[in-house]
Amino acid sequence: MKKKRVLFYNGQLLMGGIERVLTSYLQGLANEEDLEITVLIKENDPEKNIFLTDIPKNLPIVFIKTEEMVKFRNEIKAKRKKNIFYKLIYPLILAYERLYMKKWLRNYMKANKDKFDVVIDFDMSLGKYLNIIDLPKIGWIHYTLTGKLRNKKKELRFKRRLEKYDRIVAICDEMKEEAKNLFKVPEEKIMRIYNPFDIDKVGREKEIIEEEDKEYLKEDYIVAVSRLVEGKGREDLVDIYNELHKDGIQEKLYILGEGPVSEKLEKKIKEFGLEGKVILVGQKKNPLPWMKDAKIFVHTSYGEGLPTVFLESMIAGTPVIAYDCPTGPKDILGKNQYGVLVKTGDKESFKIELEKLLKDEERRKKYIEDFYKEKLHEFNIEYIRKQFKKLISIGE
Incomplete structure (x- = not known):
């Protein structure tokens, strides 16, 4: 039986709704014989990545930004309000991290081009880097899209991003209709899937x-x-x-x-x-x-x-x-x-x-x-x- 090889991407594993849903998916899919899942996380932040321990042990986890890099940036961020020097260099650190991530992703996808069949951008934060990924891509909409309409420039940018995904998931019916009506996402491209819930787990x-x-x-x-x-x-x-x-x-x-x-x-x-x-x-x-x-x-x-x-x-x-x-x-x-x-x-x-x-x-x-x-x-x-x-x- 040929396995479907899936790369799940998410920015962090913080205490948040998207992260909770992600771990629910990973726990529910980890032992499926026809799936091979790798988890890709942008930030290696042991202090804030509360849900890291909830990811099944049999799933490999890859971090883009190192623990040292994240720690250094967070220290500068904490000092910038009290020191003009740190306030000036903080934007430079963010700019460097964006370049670092772009280069890292390009090298990773090139080195693993035959390892994956599909990439899931679970929190839809890969927007700037989607062109680097030469694989079928799935975007996941977790929140109402009406806020995207407040700024015409952002609205157009988001519409272009949606066009780069091969499939899009909306987590409720109203959200699916928003994507279709506000951003003209074709019916055949979008699918409504409720967030999974392990009902027995509550007990x-x-x-x-x-x-x-x-x-x-x-x-x-x-x-x-x-x-x-x-x-x-x-x-x-x-x-x-x-x-x-x-x-x-x-x-x-x-x-x-x-x-x-x-x-x-x-x-x-x-x-x-x-x-x-x-x-x-x-x-x-x-x-x-x-x-x-x-x-x-x-x-x-x-x-x-x-x-x-x-x-x-x-x-x-x-x-x-x-x-x-x-x-x-x-x-x-x-x-x-x-x-x-x-x-x-x-x-x-x-x-x-x-x-x-x-x-x-x-x-x-x-x-x-x-x-x-x-x-x-x-x-x-x-x-x-x-x-x-x-x-x-x-x-x-």
């Missing part, structure tokens, strides 16, 4: 709970999980909770994640006097115990891809209420069949719907039961594995 996952966290889980609470960045709408969530608190809500709000808006959130929590009620828990590699014991999972993002955290929460038995942002929430929650969707940015409606859901335990249970019966199978790794093999059969 097998070791519940790693630090000793100081156990007290938190004894409380009644609602939970949010994401990186703490502007687009995730976590300030909206604190505003919404503040209004609920005025109405006498007893449940606490736990916000899991780290990121640049954490200081803003801390300030807002103090301004509202919500210390001890809204808790910034920090980053947790395994958020499942926090999801499982919550009453409701809340999500106020202004843009998504396909939010895997919804699946994790619902498989763990906790229903979701979310902004109906482009794209992804509707693919999981349907038209309010499996959870609650609220118009994006409508904090008042979100507050009203969340309050009603907190008081209605039967409705919370029904959302989960219906999701298990009618929708969950579409995200099963076994189902998606078949779609993946169809995807990579380019030229067959």
Whole structure:
């Protein structure tokens, strides 16, 4: 049996949604007898590459930038705000790294031209280097494309990049339609594949709970999980909770994640006097115990891809209420069949719907039961594995 030889590329293995999905694919495909997979990662950063240990041991991993190179750049980056010399040389280091990567990729692809049948640009960050790769190329769209339209120059550049891929994957139906309508991607070139999810893994996952966290889980609470960045709408969530608190809500709000808006959130929590009620828990590699014991999972993002955290929460038995942002929430929650969707940015409606859901335990249970019966199978790794093999059969 001839094996299909696949090179999976991704920039990093940070604690992020794309990286989590990548490891799900690699774990689900690692033992397929008709596949031979190599993993190519741009940055060798042991401190930040949290998901490195989750890649199956039988898959070879190749790094483009060395650990020393990444460490040196990060040190310069940290010093540039306090020293003009480092501020001046930092752009030069970035320019050198781009040249280094281009040369490295050219040499690597030349030396391994007969080793691979297809290249998957999983986070679509190979844009500047696609011409170097003389193999069938697959690009993976993980996020809404509407933001690409804000700048005509960037829009045109992205359209040209999409044209360089032989096939494109969109991770939800809305995203597929965006690619077709906004960037004129032909129907035959694009395929919708949901992010894979090892459903049984939720039950097998070791519940790693630090000793100081156990007290938190004894409380009644609602939970949010994401990186703490502007687009995730976590300030909206604190505003919404503040209004609920005025109405006498007893449940606490736990916000899991780290990121640049954490200081803003801390300030807002103090301004509202919500210390001890809204808790910034920090980053947790395994958020499942926090999801499982919550009453409701809340999500106020202004843009998504396909939010895997919804699946994790619902498989763990906790229903979701979310902004109906482009794209992804509707693919999981349907038209309010499996959870609650609220118009994006409508904090008042979100507050009203969340309050009603907190008081209605039967409705919370029904959302989960219906999701298990009618929708969950579409995200099963076994189902998606078949779609993946169809995807990579380019030229067959």
